[in-house]
Amino acid sequence: MVRDAAAEHDALARESGGGPSGPLELGGISDEYAARRSNLLARPLPVPPVLEPDSGPRPPIPLEDLVDAGVLTVSEPPPTFATSGGDVPLLSAKDVRLGRAPSRRGSGDAPGAVTVRSGDVLVAISADSSVRVCALDGVLLGPGIQLVRVDPARVDPRFLAGVLRAAVEAVGGGPIDLYQVGIPRVRLPAQRGYGAAFEQLTALEDACQRQRATVEQLVRNGFAGLSQGRLRPVHDAG
Structure with a gap:
């Protein structure tokens, strides 16, 4: 599902009290950060295809x-x-x-x-x-x-x-x-190999697009939480 990053941003701003009308209220921001981080880690990006140099363009x-x-x-x-x-x-x-x-x-x-x-x-x-x-x-x-x-x-x-x-x-x-x-x-068997690589690249691109809104909000929560004393780094985290 394609998520509406702008709508999600507005909803979070309303929930947190952010925006031009006043400072960001940070209640729950640590929970939001943790949830979004877990979401990203649970949905790793597809692995890009392994590609190597070729001999040059084909006729x-x-x-x-x-x-x-x-x-x-x-x-x-x-x-x-x-x-x-x-x-x-x-x-x-x-x-x-x-x-x-x-x-x-x-x-x-x-x-x-x-x-x-x-x-x-x-x-x-x-x-x-x-x-x-x-x-x-x-x-x-x-x-x-x-x-x-x-x-x-x-x-x-x-x-x-x-x-x-x-x-x-x-x-x-x-x-x-x-x-x-x-x-x-290109002969058909080789076409299929190229096709699989193209498909992997497309899957990677689609996954990045789907996660974009989550990443944007994760970064926003992280910056806000760190700067306002609601979050702190875990120095021994892997």
Whole structure:
């Protein structure tokens, strides 16, 4: 679940009496610090993949050529596709960026409707772009998202998603033509190894985002408690 750091901060400020109206009241701050510290320690971050130097770039093939060869298909709902008025879960571009479940509803009978399959690669291109492999079946795709469907016997979707993400990030949120992205020529077994590494990196990033609010509040409690005499260092702590 994605937590709202700003809302949590405001709630704590109200509870503690902090903010512009007066000084921070520190009742319970030691308990809050201990609870948040325990929470973080109980949910360690995933281990990053072990990576080593490689021999250099592999000859790429444009994604467009893979589409022409029937290895991939690319689809996208129209910009005017309705994101209300139906009963089918619908992924918005923000849902893709946050890696969360569909937040809207739409109609599968609407003109231009695109239905997602598990394993499809979703590319949400905006100022805060994101590329993810979808694990859901039967949901609809909202505007602003391109869908790349692979033949899994020839392309690993996690590998493709990682390559596309690198290409999208290289343009810094600017426009990009997916059809012109160069896909390294890598055999399927090796693609799966690359795909697993990309997946580990994504899991690490997602875990960091989920813990961000907890870390922010932990640091705030620590600074306040130490400076106001409500907390003290344990010098022999491991």
